[in-house]
Amino acid sequence: MRYLIDTNIFIAAMKGVASVRYKLEHTALSDLALSPVVLAELELGVEKSAYREKNAARLTGVVAKIALIPIDAQVSRHYATIRADLERKGTPIGANDYWIAAQGLALGAVVVTDNEAEFNRVLGLHVENWLDTAP
16 A cells, blocks of 8 residues: 655654654555655745754655655646546635645555545545544
8 A cells, every 4th residue: 555645744743743653653665655745845844944954854854765756647637637626516625735636546545644624525535644543
């Protein structure tokens, strides 16, 4: 099983949230994936941080171990389908979440997020919330 980790789960892991740390420790690194969209959100958080250098070093250490999966034509097709569908229904999601969901579908991955309300609107997308998992 491949897991595409959303920004809020990365942040929880870096803060040491027990349920997330447990899941990460019991999941093979080869099963974890990082979206460039999530990496950009994390980098933005570092740039806005009062402790920029410290947080940059922590982020570098965490993401160095996880495969960064590029956005390709298949992801772009999923993006267009998802966005058109949700906009027709009047149930849009966040701009970056379209890309993360599209990448999750393209990879056949589970999107791990604390933002279930938005991601569950995407047909066929598998979603898990590791913050709700007891260690």
